[in-house]
Amino acid sequence: MSDLKTSDLSRRGFLLRGGALGCSLAASPLLTPVTFAATGGENRLVVIILRGAMDGLDVVRPYGDPLLEKYRPTLLGGKAHDLDGFYALHPALSDLMPLWKAGELGFAQAVSTPYRDVRSHFDGQDLLEAGTGEDTDVVRDGWLNRLLQVMPGATSETAFAVGHSDMKLVSGAAAVSSWAPDGRMDMSPQAQLLLQEVYHDDPLFRDAGEEALDIAQSLGVSSGDSFGVSKRVLREQAKQGQNASNADVVASFAAKRLNETARIAAFSLSGWDTHRGQRNGLARALGNLQNAILTLKTELGTNWERTAVVAITEFGRTARENGTRGTDHGTGGAMVMAGGAVRGGKVYGDWPGLDEAQLYARRDLMPTADVRSYPAWIMQGLFGVDATTLQTTVFPGLQLGRDPGVLA
Amino acid sequence: MGFTPEIAAIRFGEGLSPLVTAPGSASDVLAQLQGADLAAEAYPIPSFADLLPQIAKVERLRRIWRKAAGKAEEAELRKNHREARAEMSRAQVQHTRHFYTRSITTEQPFRERLTRFWGDHFTVVGGSVAFRHAAPYYVEGAIRPWITGRFVDMLKAVVTHPMMLLYLDQIASFGPNSKGARGRRGLNENLARELLELHTLGVDGSYSQTDVRQLAELLTGLSSTLRDGFVFRENMAEPDAETVLGKSYGGGPANLDDIYAVLEDLAIHPDTATHLARKLAVHFTSDTPDEGMIADMAAAYLASGGALMPLYEVMLEHPFAWDSFGQKVKQPVDFVMSALRVFPVPVRTIAKMNRGQMHALMTAPMAAMGQNLYRPLGPDGWAEDAEHWVTPQGVAARLQFAMAMPSAIYRSLPDPREFVTRALGDLADERLLFAARAAETRREGVGLILASPGFQRR
Incomplete structure (x- = not known):
């Protein structure tokens, strides 16, 4: 792709050239130049959605509870790493142990969203990303977006969602950047102008198209040369696209944005729905998560010190393994926290116990805390969002409770 | 309209x-x-x-x-x-x-x-x-x-299909008290849950965790081999009767008919009728479809004992099916198909394409638009809402495809002023007609028409 020259066309350039096409373009709201103010803080937040329900009891194993082995006779193989004499870390996260020892990796156990009983991935993820309670009216925006709405100085470049699919987590009234690592825009200046004309009356396409032009230009993945889009380029793009969803590629792209103007990044990792053959399946998914965290650490460099990563999932899985060396949909689960800004080296949360009477519906780990409270306290610490806003706007219905002190 | x-x-x-x-x-x-x-x-x-x-x-x-x-x-x-x-x-x-x-x-x-x-x-x-x-x-x-027949026939074909049994783990699920379990193997809930949540009643349907569990027990025995495809294995099946949605199934010697019986009942459950009607309405007409149309569709389905044609017929004859034109955005696969069809790309051209060419021209662009064909992330399949697809990266990928695909296939492209009518009949708006006239090259003109909301929406 090196033969494609980066266009020097700016949004202001559109405005100036717009006159040449006549007055039909003059009224376009697209042509208003957008000014970006840099955000104040240097703190950074990365939210990773783990789609498919991560088995928290396998990732952060409460080996100090004798029932664990009884419930999970085939799942606990491999050399788990003792964390604190009660919990041990899944072997597939071995390479994160240095972070644990350095206090840059922590967990919360027995957490959940307010979602209960139906155990649908899709409703569960919707609620996780909406950040509301079950009784709240359905909201279409996500909690990260509502954070941006109250964050002083937030601009459209403050938050970056990475990947091919949209994330409810970041959708809403506040402007958010959204892009895939293999995205490109190759259009001549004239075609860009005409595109704005064509998209003029369709707000959905207009806004997305405008953002696409902006982002592609600011990332240097645009050219003014639609003639460059040839069969050969298509083939090259197809090749790039094959790796675009890899955890390290996504994390690396996120880190680059965070090293620039972005302060919040979000992406998702899938592959957690381990109904069968969990030992292999979970190891694979954890390998991706480990890869993402280590890539973030490496590529963020000194910015890692001011970064908190939270990885959350829609619910946990059954306390007992099922009949097929896997686990079915449950309730309480675990979340992962990493980063120099995190006070790691600790498993947070109240342990509910595994006795049948202590389980939720006699089958799932009983949640003892609202998973939302951890990102809430983190956002208060990183971005100075006050408790009332967190409990009413960002996470409606959340009881913040006592500060667990997860930030360093 | x-x-x-x-x-x-x-x-x-x-x-x-x-x-x-x-x-x-x-x-x-x-x-x-x-x-x-x-x-x-x-x-x-x-x-x-x-x-x-x-x-x-x-x-x-x-x-x-x-x-x-x-x-x-x-x-x-x-x-x-x-x-x-x-x-x-x-x-x-x-x-x-x-x-x-x-x-x-x-x-x-x-x-x-x-x-x-x-x-x-x-x-x-x-x-x-x-x-x-x-x-x-x-x-x-x-x-x-089965798309023109009875829903239950498709349901049976799917629930006994080796790929579904493998995908939703039924193939490994043993009745805990079955002979084959030998105290070591047991139940997997995956297919039972999705069968109720996604395939029949819908997530708001009237089922509980107990129904999921009972249905999972009832489904044991469904299995497959590479040689024979689908097989029913009595030694995997849970021996006793199971109660699903208040009705008892089985109890005698394990057999496939008990599973067919529950599928028959699930197929004509009122919740299933509404769930299927709503899904069709959302797919074909609007992300927020007319509730009256959904109710009419569901009623026709139930009245026919679970036939699919009446569902389609009621939808097609309802004014909402036509008045809501433009509310849907084509999914990437639909967009790519309609772009190939409007030229139309000749049969002999497709016939000469190799795997790499089809990947570069069709499947890789779809993936960049967010749709990795035949590989959705979960059993719920692809998203329907326009906002899911019309993201900056999604639009960029649609544009790249629109600008590149035609000239990767054709040496000379049609005149955009003619092509806009070919693509949209008299549905093109003034701004698109203007763009078709003002484009500097045929390639860009044709690309803009394919990338336009007029062509992306339906």
């Missing part, structure tokens, strides 16, 4: 084609479903059952080769496997060509749309090495023959 032939072709078909007359009425659309399945006859794709012997052969040779690791005969066994795989792979490329050619040429495009709709409703993703590329054959055998 009301019915127009263009709207019918765009909403309920694969878009306009200069070679195919657009439907003259709503009943013309419905009539596409009557009689023979012409595209399937002209461009055959085998069903999973037809392909299974070949899949099994490749898999058998793969296992033989892997077992011989380090032995003298390893190289030869590897070659045997490779040759068999290459042979199947050549056939698969041909089937992929047929997949596109059907949509480009068909005079019954509603069939293609419904096949993709139901294939998505009953999503499977090929996970194992053997079944990795087998999803299209599952659709051909378990979905396509």
Whole structure:
């Protein structure tokens, strides 16, 4: 792709050239130049959605509870790493142990969203990303977006969602950047102008198209040369696209944005729905998560010190393994926290116990805390969002409770 | 807005084609479903059952080769496997060509749309090495023959299909008290849950965790082998009767009929009727469809005892099906198909494409638009809402495809001023007509028309 020259066309350039096409373009709201103010803080937040329900009891194993082995006779193989004499870390996260020892990796156990009983991935993820309670009216925006709405100085470049699919987590009234690592825009200046004309009356396409032009230009993945889009380029793009969803590629792209103007990044990792053959399946998914965290650490460099990563999932899985060396949909689960800004080296949360009477519906780990409270306290610490806003706007219905002190 | 032939072709078909007359009425659309399945006859794709012997052969040779690791005969066994795989792979490329050619040429495009709709409703993703590329054959055998029949027949075909049994883990689920479990193996809830949540009643349907559990027990025994495909194994089946939604099934010797019985009941449950009606309405008309139309569709479905044609008929005859034109955004696969069809890309051109060309021109762009064909992230399939697809990265990928695909296929492109009418009839708005006139090159003009909201929406 090196033969494609980066266009020097700016949004202001559109405005100036717009006159040449006549007055039909003059009224376009697209042509208003957008000014970006840099955000104040240097703190950074990365939210990773783990789609498919991560088995928290396998990732952060409460080996100090004798029932664990009884419930999970085939799942606990491999050399788990003792964390604190009660919990041990899944072997597939071995390479994160240095972070644990350095206090840059922590967990919360027995957490959940307010979602209960139906155990649908899709409703569960919707609620996780909406950040509301079950009784709240359905909201279409996500909690990260509502954070941006109250964050002083937030601009459209403050938050970056990475990947091919949209994330409810970041959708809403506040402007958010959204892009895939293999995205490109190759259009001549004239075609860009005409595109704005064509998209003029369709707000959905207009806004997305405008953002696409902006982002592609600011990332240097645009050219003014639609003639460059040839069969050969298509083939090259197809090749790039094959790796675009890899955890390290996504994390690396996120880190680059965070090293620039972005302060919040979000992406998702899938592959957690381990109904069968969990030992292999979970190891694979954890390998991706480990890869993402280590890539973030490496590529963020000194910015890692001011970064908190939270990885959350829609619910946990059954306390007992099922009949097929896997686990079915449950309730309480675990979340992962990493980063120099995190006070790691600790498993947070109240342990509910595994006795049948202590389980939720006699089958799932009983949640003892609202998973939302951890990102809430983190956002208060990183971005100075006050408790009332967190409990009413960002996470409606959340009881913040006592500060667990997860930030360093 | 009301019915127009263009709207019918765009909403309920694969878009306009200069070679195919657009439907003259709503009943013309419905009539596409009557009689023979012409595209399937002209461009055959085998069903999973037809392909299974070949899949099994490749898999058998793969296992033989892997077992011989380090032995003298390893190289030869590897070659045997490779040759068999290459042979199947050549056939698969041909089937992929047929997949596109059907949509480009068909005079019954509603069939293609419904096949993709139901294939998505009953999503499977090929996970194992053997079944990795087998999803299209599952659709051909378990979905396509049933789209005009009774829902329960499709449901039965799907629930007894090796790919579904593998994808949702039923293949490993043993009744805890079955002979085969031997105290070591047991239940897996995955298929039972999705059967209620996604395939029949819907997530708001009237079922509980207990129903999921009971249904999971009832479903034990469903299994498959590479040689025979679907098999029912009595030794996997939970012996006692199970109660699902208040009704008892089984109790005698384990048999498939008990499972068919619960599927019959689930298929004509009122919650299922509403769930299916809403899904169809959302897919074809609007992300927020008319509730009255959904109720009418569900009622017709129930009155017919679970036939699918009345569902389609009520939808097509409802004013909302026409008045809501433009509220849906084409999914990437629909966009790509309609773009190929509007030229139309000649059959012989597709016939000459190899795997890499089809990937670069069609499947990779779809993936960049957010739709990795036959590989959705979960059993809920692809998202419906416009906001999901119309993201900056999604629009960028649609634009790249629109600008690149036509000139990657054609040396000379049509005049955009003519092409805009070919693509949208009289549905093009003034701004698009202006752009078609003002484009500096044919390539950009044609690209802008394909990328326009007018062409992206339906």
